[in-house]
Amino acid sequence: LPPTRYSSQAHKHVPDPPTFDDDEGVIGDAFQSQEPVVIDDLSAATNIEYGPVESAMFLPLGEHGVLGIGSMTPGAFGEEDAALVELLSITAASALDRLDRELEMRQLQRILDQLDEKVFLLNEGGELAFVTQPLTRYLGRDPDQLAETALTDLIPPDERGSVDAALRDVRTSPPEKRLTMETEVLLGDGERRPVEFEFS
Structure with missing residues (x-):
């Protein structure tokens, strides 16, 4: 699960985000279970260095990977935050699935047109x-x-x-x-x- 997209703030605080196997660490847990993982204290939950980031949510995006959201405040994410972001991640995963299908269809159309x-x-x-x-x-x-x-x-x-x-x-x-x-x-x-x- 290599990092592919991250915000400017995320890059500022974690300039070298790690790459995980799809069954490794808390990100791997989210990917394998396809369930959100909320971490109140990153330093206690993982030995990965996340700089000033103290807490995080990791939300699965189907086969597309995992969306990570961090905060510099311990225990920053409550149940309502997790529920809202989970809904957004489901919407995002559906949109990515649709884009994949549309891309495959366009590629197939180009082949067939030949x-x-x-x-x-x-x-x-x-x-x-x-x-x-x-x-x-x-x-x-x-x-x-x-x-x-x-x-x-x-x-x-x-x-x-x-x-x-x-x-x-x-x-x-x-x-x-x-x-x-x-x-x-x-x-x-x-x-x-x-x-x-x-x-x-």
Whole structure:
């Protein structure tokens, strides 16, 4: 758990913050338990030198690490402080998770855009999360129009049952299984066009 971000005041009082293993010390306790750790007397609780910092709270941020807040007053943090900061840390962890997902999605989109293939990805709700440019052109639709559109909305009504069945099958199959089926899609102008899906 290396220090990655800290305030100017923290850097002033603790210019060389230590690095911990994820199961080491009070910070490791907070990370492993995913529960806040409040220390009223740092010098008694750890042999790490924190300069004038006398008390601290360490709040887990999920897999992102631990948020540490210190005070130069012993026993500075009460139950209300801990509850408020815990709520803030939960909010921060959720925001970091969301940023990670958005970054992964952007990176994946860049990779997919390099493919000269008609490829799409569905989210858990069966909606389009990614669509490559060749597929948007084939469908005659704008990429923004396709975002979060259910795949079955692009299928003629008389074909939707078979596509739904195929999606249910592939969701419950081993990851290595591929399922191929022929059906039709609806273009932007309402015309039907034949396709062959390979689901995995």
